[in-house]
Amino acid sequence: MKKILLVLAVVLSAFAASAQKTVTVTKDALTKSKSSGVYAFVLPADITTEQVEKAKGYYTQYFTVTFDETKHVATLSMIENAAKNRRVMNRFLVTLDVKTFRLDKEDKEYTFQELFDQYMN
Numbered sequence: 001m002k003k004i005l006l007v008l009a010v011v012l013s014a015f016a017a018s019a020q021k022t023v024t025v026t027k028d029a030l031t032k033s034k035s036s037g038v039y040a041f042v043l044p045a046d047i048t049t050e051q052v053e054k055a056k057g058y059y060t061q062y063f064t065v066t067f068d069e070t071k072h073v074a075t076l077s078m079i080e081n082a083a084k085n086r087r088v089m090n091r092f093l094v095t096l097d098v099k100t101f102r103l104d105k106e107d108k109e110y111t112f113q114e115l116f117d118q119y120m121n
Helices: 003-017 026-036 049-059 083-095 112-120
Strands: 021-025 038-041 063-068 072-080 098-105
Touching: 026 038, 026 112, 038 083, 049 063, 049 083, 063 083, 072 083, 083 098, 083 112, 098 112
Parallel strands: 021 098
Antiparallel strands: 021 038, 038 072, 063 072
């Protein structure tokens, strides 16, 4: 019984880790976005317009979201360009199952906290 539970736990952990999604953004865009308050993220191809529409409704007091389905780019425009609003972006992205960020062509993936500390705070 213990072996079955252990195997089940390992399989579920592997499935959960593989279900995480990564978005792409450039360092230059992050630097400009901090001053302009407009952020553009390239979302994974499997995220649909319906998912974005559903998720964005919860965050209207912090930012507006437009989604270009052909390019898979979500553009978030801050209502108030403040650190608090930039932190709330993470909630929106987590709603879309986004957990990591890739900068430019780097192989390394960043968490939102790492991205926030280096480029958005």
